[in-house]
Amino acid sequence: MNKLLLVAALAAIATPLPAAAKPAPMAQANAEVRMDHISIVTLGSAKAKGAPVVLVPGLASPRAVWDGVATELAKTHRVYLVQVNGFGGDDPGANLRPGLLDGIIADLSAALARDHARPVRYVGHSMGGLVGMIFAKAHPAQVERLMVVDSLPDFAVLLAQGGPMPTVAQIETAASMMRTATAARHGKPMTSEAVAAGVDSLALTEGARVKMRGWATAADARVAGQAVYEDITTDFRPSLPSITMPMTVVVPWTASSFGKDRTLAFYAIQYRGAPTVTFVPIAEAGHFVMLDQPAAFRAALDVFLKR
Numbered sequence: 001m002n003k004l005l006l007v008a009a010l011a012a013i014a015t016p017l018p019a020a021a022k023p024a025p026m027a028q029a030n031a032e033v034r035m036d037h038i039s040i041v042t043l044g045s046a047k048a049k050g051a052p053v054v055l056v057p058g059l060a061s062p063r064a065v066w067d068g069v070a071t072e073l074a075k076t077h078r079v080y081l082v083q084v085n086g087f088g089g090d091d092p093g094a095n096l097r098p099g100l101l102d103g104i105i106a107d108l109s110a111a112l113a114r115d116h117a118r119p120v121r122y123v124g125h126s127m128g129g130l131v132g133m134i135f136a137k138a139h140p141a142q143v144e145r146l147m148v149v150d151s152l153p154d155f156a157v158l159l160a161q162g163g164p165m166p167t168v169a170q171i172e173t174a175a176s177m178m179r180t181a182t183a184a185r186h187g188k189p190m191t192s193e194a195v196a197a198g199v200d201s202l203a204l205t206e207g208a209r210v211k212m213r214g215w216a217t218a219a220d221a222r223v224a225g226q227a228v229y230e231d232i233t234t235d236f237r238p239s240l241p242s243i244t245m246p247m248t249v250v251v252p253w254t255a256s257s258f259g260k261d262r263t264l265a266f267y268a269i270q271y272r273g274a275p276t277v278t279f280v281p282i283a284e285a286g287h288f289v290m291l292d293q294p295a296a297f298r299a300a301l302d303v304f305l306k307r
Contacts, residue, residue, distance in 0.1 A: 033111065034085070036094040037103035040111050041081040044074035050305065051144055052078040052117045054108070058126025058151075059227050060219035062088035064211075065125060068294045069301060077305070078117070082108060082128075086223030087215075095223045101230045105135045112142055119144035121305055126151050126287065127231055134234075137242045146243065147304050149250045149297075150287050152270050153236040175232040182225035190217075204254070204284065208291035240273030247277045248304050250297070252285035 030042045041063065053073055057065040063083040073079050084104060086092030094103055112120065122143050124132035129151025136143045152158075156171045166174070192213070199212040249271060253263040260281055271277050280300045285292040 034093070035107040035111065037085055037100065038107045038111075039083050039085060039090065040108075041083075042115070043070055043079040043081065044077055046078050046115065046117075048074075048076055048078045050077035052080065052112075052120045053305070054080045054082060054112075054120045054122045054124075056082045056104075056108075056122070056124040056128030056131055057084070057087070058124075058128050059231065060087055060224050061125070061212075061215050062218065064088075064215070065288070065290065068290060069298055072298075073301075073305075077121075080108075080112070080115075080117075080120070084223065084227070086220035087218075089218035092220045092223045095220075095226065098226065098230075100223070100226050101131060101134065101234065104131055105138055108135065109139045109142060117142070121145045121147070123147040123149065123301065123304075124151065125149040125290070127227060130155070130231060130234065130236065133236050133239070133243060133247075136245060136247075137239055140242075140245065143245055145246050145248070145304065145307070147248045147250065147301070150252055150289055151249075152267075153240055153273075154234070154270070155231050156233070156235065157270065159232075171233060175229045178232065179225040179229035182228060183222045186221040202287040204286045204292045208286075208288050211291065212288060237270070237273055240271065241275060243274055244276065246307065247274055248300070249277055249279050250289060250300055251279050251281045252283075252287065252289040252292070253281055254284055254286075 032039050032041050055063070055066040055070060057063060063081040066081060070079055070081055082104075083090070084100075085095050119142055122132045122135065122145070124130070124147070126149070129148035130153070132146050132148060133153060136146050156166065156175075159166050159171065159174055195213050195216055196209070199216050200209045203209050203212060249267060251263060251267050253260045257263075258266070260283065264279055264281055267279060280303075282289050282293050282296045282300065285296070290297040
């Protein structure tokens with residue numbers, strides 16, 4: 001995402017997200033397995049020829065983010081569709097307490113071990129991308145390759161907004177305020193206009209925005225508040241050199257905003273500590289690039305899986 005959309009993303013995840021009915025699930029090959037912090041639906045055979053694929057959505061997003069690719073991938077890969085508890089209208093489980101990101105990582109590692117999974121190709125969007133980097137460092141034997149879809153190793157860089165980087169104390173204060181303000185909206189109704197104002201800047205197409213509005217209204221605001229706090233207070237930049245497996249970073253950009261070159265330059269600075277990173281720009285897409293440009297995203301995913 002370009003810098004403007006990154007800032008908009010932070011504003012959106014701090015927007016109150018009211019409770020709503022759980023959206024209809026996608027067609028599933030296996031029953032949902034629930035753990036303390038996540039649930040997983042598996043598609044495809046454990047004996048599939050292709051490497052197993054883990055798909056992790058971002059903040060306040062359900063596994064339905066991956067509907068456009070999951071079923072087709074399952075023809076040749078074992079696919080693990082992850083959902084953070086509380087983000088699909090389901091019970092928040094242990095995600096109302098601190099340690100949400102670490103809990104996601106522990107649950108995923110344990111689930112892959114129980115399934116005797118080969119090293120996976122991990123694909124994570126936004127917060128799911130940050131989780132992927134932390135997961136790859138903590139469990140390198142379980143990750144063969146990593147794809148980060150429009151995410152940053154340190155979301156707090158957005159708070160600078162072109163100025164000096166805020167101090168650790170300033171970041172902590174801002175993150176705490178976002179967590180409190182977001183969680184306080186739990187269960188309080190919002191107008192459709194307010195929901196749209198919170199999410200519409202994160203996609204360019206109306207179809208994508210309609211889906212996102214539904215996901216936002218289903219997400220638990222308390223979980224969103226804790227997740228955004230942990231996102232903003234996590235600086236993974238010093239650990240980037242530990243990501244020794246190949247990493248792909250998908251970078252959406254628009255000509256009407258910062259353009260391709262400036263957007264890629266921004267991301268190159270953020271990931272300069274990573275030893276094996278490849279940037280894949282996708283034109284005329286917002287933060288939810290897989291919804292705005294599904295064909296281009298699928299092409300990038302195919303390259304990532306075939307390397």
